[in-house]
Amino acid sequence: MFSWFWGRGASRRAVAKVAAAIDETLWQQHIAALPFLRGLTNQELATLRQHCAWFLASKSFHGAHGLQVDDGMALTIALQACLPILHLGTAWYEGWSGIVVYPEVFITHERMQDEAGLVHQNDEPTLGLAIDGGPVLLSWPQSQPGQGAMNLVIHEFAHKLDMAHGEADGMPHLGGTGIAPERWRGTLEQAWRRLARAIELLESAMPDEALAEADAPSWPGYPPYPPQVQALYDGLPLDPYAASDEAEFFAVSSETFFVDPLRLRQWQPQWYALLAAFYRQDPAARLGSGSE
Ligand SMILES: [Zn+2]
Structure with missing residues (x-):
């Protein structure tokens, strides 16, 4: 009871x-x-x-x-x-x-069950x-x-926060933030597409054998990419795993938001601003230019 x-x-x-x-x-x-x-x-x-x-x-x-x-x-x-x-x-x-x-x-x-059952x-x-x-x-x-x-x-x-009110879809409950769900969704998708395009560009410049060696990651940076692939991915604002789906984009963005916020803010200020409004924190301001 x-x-x-x-x-x-x-x-x-x-x-x-x-x-x-x-x-x-x-x-x-x-x-x-x-x-x-x-x-x-x-x-x-x-x-x-x-x-x-x-x-x-x-x-x-x-x-x-x-x-x-x-x-x-x-x-x-x-x-x-x-x-x-x-x-x-x-x-x-x-x-x-x-x-x-x-x-x-x-x-x-x-x-997992496939279409044939x-x-x-x-x-x-x-x-x-x-x-x-x-x-x-x-x-x-x-x-x-x-x-x-x-x-x-x-x-x-971050996945737990995403799941706290409904399924993990990259959009946590926005009550009290003043952010309209459409704005969140639109900004996330814009940033997500931009990352996907950057990854595509990088991968089109990679030697085929390097790409073939790089297993599909099951986690940001895991399994480790071959060194020449990693060197290229290091130039991305977020780990390429973020491009998997909206939920992963939110989770990887959240990591970067707290740990390497200046990089995220510089790359996609509107997305950074929404995360700051949701979390009610501004780590880029807090960590300043000395952030690593
Ligand atoms: Zn995840």
């Missing part, structure tokens, strides 16, 4: 207990290890800490294949997951509780997965700081 409480998250008391237990040295070390947190005000850092406490108290972490998830690992994941909801609030992450952390790339089995099973090497209404799965090596402009944790939690 109390089913509506399910997934709401931990009680205020439990959150306060976790907040008080976060070790100050561990907190400072983890903030310093994530350069894209630079420029947050003291007030924002205090809010981030509250959100992290809610996250740690509300989500259950499971290590897969014998991996032990310690406090530092959980905090690293919580910090990155809570940055996008800094000004949105923790209610966006209600309704599910599990976070499964894998020691490395893991295999997911996707069953035959069922195929795809075994996909996967770095991360956000399941609608279910857990978030993460490969630990890619969840740690030092991944350049990519951010697995932000990517998966």
